[in-house]
Amino acid sequence: MTVRPLVILPDAQLRLVSEPVTEITNEIRTLAADMVETMYDAPGVGLAAVQIGVLKRVVTIDASKDETARNPTVYLNPEIVWSSEEKRVYDEGCLSIPDYYGEVERPDRVRVRYMNLDGQIVEQEADGLLATCLQHEIDHLNGVLFIDHLSKLKRDRVLKKFTKAAKRDAA
Ligand code: K2U
Ligand code: ZN
DSSP: OOOOOOOOTTOGGGGSOOBOOOSOOHHHHHHHHHHHHHHHHTTOSEEEGGGGTOOBSEEEEOOOSOTTSOOOEEEEEEEEEEEOSSEEEEEEEETTEEEEEEEEEEESEEEEEEEOTTSOEEEEEEEHHHHHHHHHHHHHHTTOOGGGGSOHHHHHHHHHHHHHHHHHHHO
16 A cells, blocks of 8 residues: 555646546555555545546545544445535535635535445445535545635635645746
8 A cells, every 4th residue: 555645736637527437446446545545644534536646436534533443435436315405514624725724514414325345336324524524525526626615715815825836836
Protein backbone atom coordinates (compact mmCIF):
# COMPACT_ATOMS: atom_id res chain seq x y z
CA MET A 1 0.00 0.00 0.00
CA THR A 2 1.23 3.47 -0.90
CA VAL A 3 0.38 6.95 0.34
CA ARG A 4 -0.34 8.86 -2.85
CA PRO A 5 -0.01 12.66 -3.37
CA LEU A 6 -3.25 14.61 -3.11
CA VAL A 7 -4.68 16.70 -5.95
CA ILE A 8 -5.12 20.26 -4.65
CA LEU A 9 -7.42 23.09 -5.79
CA PRO A 10 -7.35 24.69 -8.42
CA ASP A 11 -6.22 21.51 -10.27
CA ALA A 12 -8.75 21.03 -13.12
CA GLN A 13 -8.85 17.27 -12.51
CA LEU A 14 -11.13 17.96 -9.52
CA ARG A 15 -13.79 19.22 -11.94
CA LEU A 16 -13.89 16.08 -14.11
CA VAL A 17 -16.56 13.37 -13.87
CA SER A 18 -15.13 10.00 -12.83
CA GLU A 19 -15.75 6.80 -14.82
CA PRO A 20 -17.67 3.79 -13.43
CA VAL A 21 -15.73 0.69 -12.36
CA THR A 22 -16.71 -2.05 -14.85
CA GLU A 23 -14.45 -4.87 -13.59
CA ILE A 24 -12.87 -5.45 -10.18
CA THR A 25 -9.24 -5.94 -11.24
CA ASN A 26 -6.07 -6.12 -9.17
CA GLU A 27 -5.52 -2.50 -10.27
CA ILE A 28 -8.82 -1.50 -8.60
CA ARG A 29 -7.90 -3.46 -5.47
CA THR A 30 -4.51 -1.73 -5.29
CA LEU A 31 -6.17 1.66 -5.90
CA ALA A 32 -8.58 1.03 -3.01
CA ALA A 33 -5.74 -0.04 -0.70
CA ASP A 34 -3.70 3.05 -1.60
CA MET A 35 -6.76 5.28 -1.04
CA VAL A 36 -7.29 3.81 2.43
CA GLU A 37 -3.62 4.36 3.28
CA THR A 38 -3.71 7.90 1.92
CA MET A 39 -6.97 8.66 3.78
CA TYR A 40 -5.56 7.61 7.16
CA ASP A 41 -2.24 9.40 6.49
CA ALA A 42 -3.95 12.73 5.68
CA PRO A 43 -5.81 12.17 8.09
CA GLY A 44 -9.28 12.14 6.66
CA VAL A 45 -12.67 10.54 7.15
CA GLY A 46 -13.17 9.91 3.47
CA LEU A 47 -11.43 10.06 0.10
CA ALA A 48 -12.51 9.93 -3.57
CA ALA A 49 -10.18 8.45 -6.21
CA VAL A 50 -10.07 11.72 -8.14
CA GLN A 51 -8.27 13.25 -5.13
CA ILE A 52 -5.25 11.10 -5.95
CA GLY A 53 -5.64 11.72 -9.68
CA VAL A 54 -7.56 8.58 -10.67
CA LEU A 55 -10.86 9.23 -12.47
CA LYS A 56 -12.62 6.09 -11.27
CA ARG A 57 -15.85 6.03 -9.19
CA VAL A 58 -14.15 4.69 -6.06
CA VAL A 59 -14.62 6.10 -2.55
CA THR A 60 -13.17 5.04 0.80
CA ILE A 61 -14.67 6.13 4.14
CA ASP A 62 -13.98 5.41 7.79
CA ALA A 63 -16.36 7.50 9.89
CA SER A 64 -15.93 5.32 12.99
CA LYS A 65 -15.35 7.34 16.15
CA ASP A 66 -12.83 4.86 17.57
CA GLU A 67 -9.57 5.96 15.95
CA THR A 68 -7.75 2.88 17.25
CA ALA A 69 -9.99 0.38 15.41
CA ARG A 70 -9.66 1.03 11.69
CA ASN A 71 -12.81 0.01 9.80
CA PRO A 72 -12.66 1.40 6.25
CA THR A 73 -15.41 0.79 3.69
CA VAL A 74 -14.68 0.75 -0.05
CA TYR A 75 -17.55 2.01 -2.22
CA LEU A 76 -17.49 1.21 -5.97
CA ASN A 77 -19.88 3.21 -8.16
CA PRO A 78 -21.75 4.62 -5.13
CA GLU A 79 -25.08 6.35 -5.77
CA ILE A 80 -27.59 8.01 -3.47
CA VAL A 81 -30.92 6.23 -3.98
CA TRP A 82 -32.87 8.08 -1.23
CA SER A 83 -32.39 11.27 0.79
CA SER A 84 -34.38 12.51 3.81
CA GLU A 85 -36.39 15.70 3.67
CA GLU A 86 -34.73 16.76 6.92
CA LYS A 87 -31.48 18.66 6.42
CA ARG A 88 -28.36 19.04 8.56
CA VAL A 89 -25.63 21.68 8.49
CA TYR A 90 -22.05 20.46 8.88
CA ASP A 91 -18.82 22.49 8.96
CA GLU A 92 -17.13 20.71 6.09
CA GLY A 93 -13.51 20.54 5.05
CA CYS A 94 -11.77 18.87 2.12
CA LEU A 95 -8.35 17.26 1.75
CA SER A 96 -8.10 18.91 -1.68
CA ILE A 97 -8.84 22.35 -0.19
CA PRO A 98 -6.61 22.28 2.90
CA ASP A 99 -7.29 24.45 5.94
CA TYR A 100 -10.58 25.86 4.62
CA TYR A 101 -13.94 25.05 6.18
CA GLY A 102 -17.49 26.11 5.44
CA GLU A 103 -21.01 25.29 6.58
CA VAL A 104 -22.87 23.08 4.10
CA GLU A 105 -26.52 22.00 4.40
CA ARG A 106 -27.27 18.50 3.15
CA PRO A 107 -29.97 15.83 3.72
CA ASP A 108 -29.57 14.43 7.25
CA ARG A 109 -29.97 10.77 6.17
CA VAL A 110 -29.27 8.98 2.89
CA ARG A 111 -29.47 5.49 1.44
CA VAL A 112 -26.51 4.61 -0.77
CA ARG A 113 -26.25 1.73 -3.28
CA TYR A 114 -22.77 0.57 -4.24
CA MET A 115 -20.70 -2.44 -5.27
CA ASN A 116 -18.21 -3.84 -2.77
CA LEU A 117 -14.82 -5.34 -3.63
CA ASP A 118 -16.48 -8.81 -3.73
CA GLY A 119 -18.69 -7.59 -6.56
CA GLN A 120 -21.86 -7.63 -4.44
CA ILE A 121 -24.43 -4.81 -4.77
CA VAL A 122 -25.04 -3.41 -1.29
CA GLU A 123 -27.43 -0.80 0.09
CA GLN A 124 -26.57 1.13 3.26
CA GLU A 125 -28.59 3.74 5.19
CA ALA A 126 -26.47 6.43 6.82
CA ASP A 127 -26.92 9.42 9.11
CA GLY A 128 -24.62 11.87 10.89
CA LEU A 129 -21.02 12.22 9.74
CA LEU A 130 -21.24 9.17 7.45
CA ALA A 131 -24.21 10.65 5.58
CA THR A 132 -22.40 13.98 5.15
CA CYS A 133 -19.20 12.29 4.04
CA LEU A 134 -20.94 10.00 1.53
CA GLN A 135 -22.59 13.03 -0.12
CA HIS A 136 -19.28 14.94 -0.07
CA GLU A 137 -17.40 12.05 -1.72
CA ILE A 138 -20.08 11.32 -4.34
CA ASP A 139 -19.96 15.04 -5.19
CA HIS A 140 -16.22 14.55 -5.87
CA LEU A 141 -17.02 11.74 -8.36
CA ASN A 142 -19.19 14.25 -10.26
CA GLY A 143 -16.60 17.04 -10.24
CA VAL A 144 -18.45 18.95 -7.49
CA LEU A 145 -16.62 20.47 -4.49
CA PHE A 146 -18.13 21.48 -1.13
CA ILE A 147 -17.29 25.14 -1.93
CA ASP A 148 -19.88 24.88 -4.73
CA HIS A 149 -22.51 24.73 -1.97
CA LEU A 150 -21.27 28.03 -0.47
CA SER A 151 -21.99 31.59 -1.62
CA LYS A 152 -20.33 32.79 -4.86
CA LEU A 153 -18.45 35.38 -2.81
CA LYS A 154 -16.90 32.71 -0.54
CA ARG A 155 -16.24 30.36 -3.47
CA ASP A 156 -14.50 33.08 -5.51
CA ARG A 157 -12.38 34.05 -2.50
CA VAL A 158 -11.19 30.46 -1.95
CA LEU A 159 -10.48 29.94 -5.65
CA LYS A 160 -8.49 33.20 -5.80
CA LYS A 161 -6.46 32.22 -2.72
CA PHE A 162 -5.58 28.73 -4.02
CA THR A 163 -4.89 29.96 -7.57
CA LYS A 164 -2.46 32.55 -6.16
CA ALA A 165 -0.74 29.91 -4.02
CA ALA A 166 -0.43 27.53 -6.99
CA LYS A 167 1.18 30.27 -9.11
CA ARG A 168 3.58 31.11 -6.28
CA ASP A 169 4.53 27.42 -5.88
CA ALA A 170 5.07 27.06 -9.65
CA ALA A 171 7.45 30.06 -9.78
O1 K2U B 1 -13.16 14.19 0.60
C1 K2U B 1 -12.38 14.70 1.42
O2 K2U B 1 -11.72 15.72 1.15
C2 K2U B 1 -12.28 14.13 2.84
C3 K2U B 1 -13.23 14.91 3.69
C4 K2U B 1 -14.41 14.06 4.04
C5 K2U B 1 -15.43 14.87 4.79
C6 K2U B 1 -15.85 16.11 4.35
C7 K2U B 1 -16.83 16.80 5.07
C8 K2U B 1 -17.36 16.26 6.20
C9 K2U B 1 -16.91 15.04 6.64
C10 K2U B 1 -15.95 14.34 5.93
C11 K2U B 1 -12.54 15.50 4.93
O3 K2U B 1 -11.47 16.30 4.62
S1 K2U B 1 -11.94 14.37 6.07
C12 K2U B 1 -11.43 15.53 7.36
C13 K2U B 1 -12.66 16.07 8.06
C14 K2U B 1 -13.25 15.24 8.99
C15 K2U B 1 -14.40 15.68 9.62
C16 K2U B 1 -14.94 16.93 9.34
C17 K2U B 1 -14.35 17.74 8.41
C18 K2U B 1 -13.18 17.32 7.75
ZN1 ZN C 1 -13.24 16.59 -0.33
